Amino acid sequence: MRLARPLLFSLLPLFGACQMLAGPSKEAPVTHLVRLQGELSVDAGQIMFRPCGEQRRFTVVDHGGTGLAPESANLSADGPGNLFADLAGNLGAHQANGSDGQLDVQKLYRLQREGHGCQDVNFKQLLLHASGHEPDWSLNVSDKGLVLDRPGQPPLPLPYMEEQLPEGRFNLTSEANGQRLELWIAPQRCIDSMSGAVQHLSAELRLNGQLQRGCAYFGGARAD
DSSP: OTTHHHHHHHHHHHHHHHHHHHSOOOOOOOOOOEEEEEEEEEETTEEEEEETTOOOOEEEEOTTOOOHHHHHHHHHTTOSSOEEEEEEEEEEOOOOTTOSOEEEEEEEEEEESSSOGGGOTTGGGOSEEEEETTTTEEEEEETTEEEEEOTTSOOEEEOOEEEEOGGGOEEEEEEETTEEEEEEEESOOEEOTTTOOEESEEEEEEETTEEEEEEEEEOTTOOO
16 A cells, blocks of 8 residues: 555646646637728718618727728818728627617728729729839739739730748739739738828739839738
């Protein structure tokens, strides 16, 4: 019995460890954000959001610290009218100020005065849009390839390869039709130098060695 007691006590930590490993695990609840496009307006000092194609209006609360209010004020300073917004957040049933609910904004993809907005028929098929100025250029990316548009030149369609990089960055490369194209994307807020539009990605386009900077955003066919 003198040997049994030390052996028994030596096994107790092992039993305790087994119990800890076998116990039920508690996982943090997962919140699924909804991505919405629509119009922003200001009603009695409160920002309101109306999704594209709907009559419902939601009171906007910026719990994600996106800076939606000051960015909207900057763009609204150019004149009256609604803004187009591309947002992600949670819809709630809380009703206030005559609204149909509350939109808790967690992410701002895009905010602009100009452009197609809700009438952009290609948005749902688009993976990425990037554009810049001096000289002007715009690039649309889908699962079928990319198309580079420049004033005074025909559209340039090209196949591409995508490479994922650390910290949410990625790049697209293409070598076809005698062209060498590289598009570098970083998750950094970017303001269009001409229109003042806010986009959630910065872009660098290198075409045959020539560097051009701009902004970008994810289309409706691409999730974060």
